[in-house]
Amino acid sequence: MRIVTQQEFGGPAVLSVVEAPVPRPLPTEVLVRVRAVGLNPLEARLRAGESPMLGRPPFVLGWDVSGVVEQSLTWRFRPGDEVFGMSLFPRAAEAYAEYVAVPALHLARKPASLSHVEAAALPIVGLTAWQGLVDLARVAAGDRVLIHAGGGGVGHVAIQIAKAAGAHVITTVGADKREFVEALGADEVMDYRSGDFAESLRDVDIVLDTVGAGIAERSLRVLRRGGHLITATAEDDAAVIAHAEAAGVRFSGIAVDPDPVALRGLVDLAERGALRVHVEETFPLERAADAHRALDHGHRRGKLVLTV
Structure with missing residues (x-):
């Protein structure tokens, strides 16, 4: 699979697309075929070395995902289910990738009212x-x-x-x-x-x-x-x-943490038409560096999203 990684701290140019093995889910986890990844300002600070949260590179950024369950080692989801959520925060979830292994409790079923792009923009x-x-x-x-x-x-x-x-x-x-x-x-x-x-x-x-x-x-x-x-x-x-x-x-x-109850609350609002997610711009995975240039610019309306 393709992932976006970095070998050093720096500007957006340090991000590169490379090949990596597909992760294997553990019991209670699912393997998600990623359709979209939400970007957050924290990721730009981590990339630049302004926060020690993930240690030193190499690492893969990203927490917010929306996609389709490829493999399930839990009763909570089946292959083919459309899901979204914020995985493992604040530990590395490595979401800038084509596949990601996610604890089932960190996911919810994607509401039909949201596209994968919109759903990926929502969790954090x-x-x-x-x-x-x-x-x-x-x-x-x-x-x-x-x-x-x-x-x-x-x-x-x-x-x-x-x-x-x-x-x-x-x-x-x-x-x-x-x-x-x-x-x-x-x-x-x-x-x-x-x-x-x-x-x-x-x-x-x-x-x-x-x-x-x-x-x-x-x-x-x-x-x-x-x-x-x-x-x-x-x-x-x-x-x-x-x-x-x-x-x-x-x-x-407040420091955000994975929360299945709150995630379902957000789903309920979306399904009732009381919540919509504004995505200002999307970028394909291979243009992650361009997405981070936009992220660095700041003052966005809503969110930026990578599509996979």
Whole structure:
């Protein structure tokens, strides 16, 4: 089979397509013939050596997959089943490949309403948004929810999850993404380039931050007492945690993990027509380096996906 690997840290050019043996699934795993692979900003940082999570190269990137079960060593799936999910995170899942062995509990049946490309774009961003808003914050009807970067991967899914729960959704985006997030259901849209959300917002119940750059601490100013700050970027920031406690605000740092219950929750929303996944651009597997150049550029609407 073909895989995308790298022998050193660096820019997108370090990614190359080579031949490798097809993996053998272990008991409770399935072998998936990959149809599409979702790309995430973390993978660009790993490629460049900005995170030690996978150690030093050589390694194969990727966690988000959608495809067809080729071989099954579990009762949960049969050959021919269309599945999707996030495998083994944060350990290497080696998803930039034509085949991948995946624990069955890290997969769900692909909803018919999503293509393989759309399904591959969903797991990491969808699970991050679900675990933050549903599992941690218990988002409910009437809540005022601020979602930073609502036009991005996590943000555009988070808007839809919060709206499905009946929340009033506020989001920060660039002016060029206003119509995009309004179409997803955002009730209030703030241009982060022309205004300061921390000066104009108050009495927010829940904030979801996946941006960093001081956004988590500034968000404490807009939360009501007893509100909930959820951040994927400052989860170990002692100063933010201390300031949240002093302000009477709940603080949760989130690091996404495989979650079959949440994955089925996302499937339910998609099947009810309450969740759609926006894929800005696709690239064939052999153009993984070009896909990473686009990933490095940032400021995407939704997601980028490799097709296999």
